[in-house]
Amino acid sequence: MERIPILKMGDCLLVTIQVDMHDRLATTLQDDLTERIARTNAKGVVIDISALEIVDSFIGRMLANIAAMSRVLDARTVVVGMQPAVAITLVELGLSLPGVSTALNVEKGMALIGRALGKAQGTNGGPET
């Protein structure tokens, strides 16, 4: 079955969506990602959707859900590289993803998570994974 690869980079998990999202793929991604966060104890998740050109309300909701689930598992989610048309569609659908951090590209997303984790580690000195 088709799956979206999840790469581990240090404390972060990197998910790059390169294919058209359909609903089954989205739910599989949810399962895989939560399972992976729990297993690797990741502190950050970067979802790159720069290749995603079409979204519907389901995919929009899925992004919000993934962010919420990751937060519950103590990982920050950053959605990066959203296309203008996708952003407009989501806003028009009323899904402005309030709890999700965003960045222009993977690099900036990683930097954002790095800063957030650096701060967190500075305050409570969490263990390296």
Next chain:
Amino acid sequence: MAKTKSRLAEIFARHERELIPEWMNHQLAAMTLRRDLVNEDELKQQSRRFVETFRAGLESTDGSVDVTTPAWAEARELLGELSRSRARQGFSPAETATFVFSLKQPLFDRLRVELGRDPEALTSELWQSTVLLDKLGLYTVEVYQTGREEVIARQQQEMLELSTPVVALWEGILALPMIGTLDSARTQVVMETLLQKIVETGAGIAIIDITGVPTVDTLVAQHLLKTVAAARLMGAECIISGIRPQIAQTIVHLGVELGSVVTKATLADAFAVALARTNRTVAKVAGAG
């Protein structure tokens, strides 16, 4: 029917020569003629050409008064050209239509002279010619209107393009000075150009300046918030600046919730915030002045 029609055509053809100067006089006498916009020679030229095409139209139809048939194509083309040029010159619709309508009087005079003894024929010919001229007159108004609408549509498009520039203030900082009332169509254009520019430049901060927006109501505020939300989804932060005191009052009175959007009174303040966010400062050169 064909016989009576040919009578009108025949009468018209016979008196064509006298008709033109007479018609010219009527046109020149009409209050609606704009002497400042069209000279006599030009008018004469136009009148002669119209009389010719009108006669050609009369001769090639079999008594029908339908001016949309190919027989009237030449007349229509001439009138269309005339209306368009007059619309551009600044004639009013009435002034343009008078060109055709003023032909009635000289034509009716001729018909009365020719058919005075036969009231029935006179009435029918009068009716036919009046219907024809009315239709042609209305056609000029229609073309005139279309010409004007084209001008308006083009201007709207130009305004839309003019009023939505996205400027790069600094590396990573964009500004969007909005001028004029925001409606759905404009917001859409603004949003698209801003987001496109964010992708192109990789800017992290966009300043939306609404100094030039005359009024902010709930709809405009909603449009603004949509733009901000869309930019945020792409990973750029928006600052709204140029909020005038009255607009600040209106926003509060309307109960518009701007949420977590950063707002500043002036573009300069917003720029200062943007610089601070990107870890930059503006400093005076030491020792100068």
